[in-house]
């Protein structure tokens with residue numbers, strides 16, 4: 001346990017050195033890692049590492065060429081959005097010993113991984129995105145759009161974590177399929193929220209649609225709510241998916 005705790009600190013430092021995490025991001029990664037460690041020891045950390053390093057590798061391979069890169073470093077908010085729920089579930093599992101928390105833990109990372117794989121690959125090589133609200137082709141690659149390649153990436157991301165979960169946590173096959181489906185649905189919820197409530201801006205000068213508040217000049221809100229950023233959408237989609245899963249698992253697996 002002590003050794004693993006030191007390992008978490010070293011990995012967060014490595015993430016910082018590799019420019020994947022900002023200083024605050026590395027600090028939050030340690031906190032998230034400790035929560036996961038308390039609940040699920042090495043198995044939990046392997047799931048966390050699978051999410052983090054697969055996201056890191058994909059972001060290096062599929063460097064976004066169209067959008068100006070705002071810096072790849074994840075800050076504490078982004079780390080919390082993706083790993084905070086898993087960390088809280090780790091503490092809950094430690095406190096109660098209820099099996100459901102370990103399943104929800106894997107699901108929370110299935111959603112985070114599914115969404116991260118989809119958006120990373122989509123932004124780099126996705127073609128002809130369709131907006132989920134207008135159902136029309138989009139000109140710029142912002143949240144709320146779906147592409148064929150992104151959807152495939154989302155399924156693979158969920159399957160990747162579900163496979164790891166099956167090996168590490170000894171799931172039966174039915175549960176394995178469920179985790180893939182729920183992880184994928186979570187990512188879809190993310191896209192829906194992105195399309196309907198996430199803040200979308202337009203630059204008055206170049207007319208580009210963007211998620212940023214500044215482009216050539218201050219951009220104008222054209223859709224969604226100012227406070228619903230992409231981070232909030234990610235946080236909500238994971239929270240909603242975990243809550244829905246808790247209900248479903250109670251109904252079908254633990255009854």
Ligand SMILES: [Zn+2]
Nearest residue numbers: 203206215216
């Ligand atoms: Zn502009």
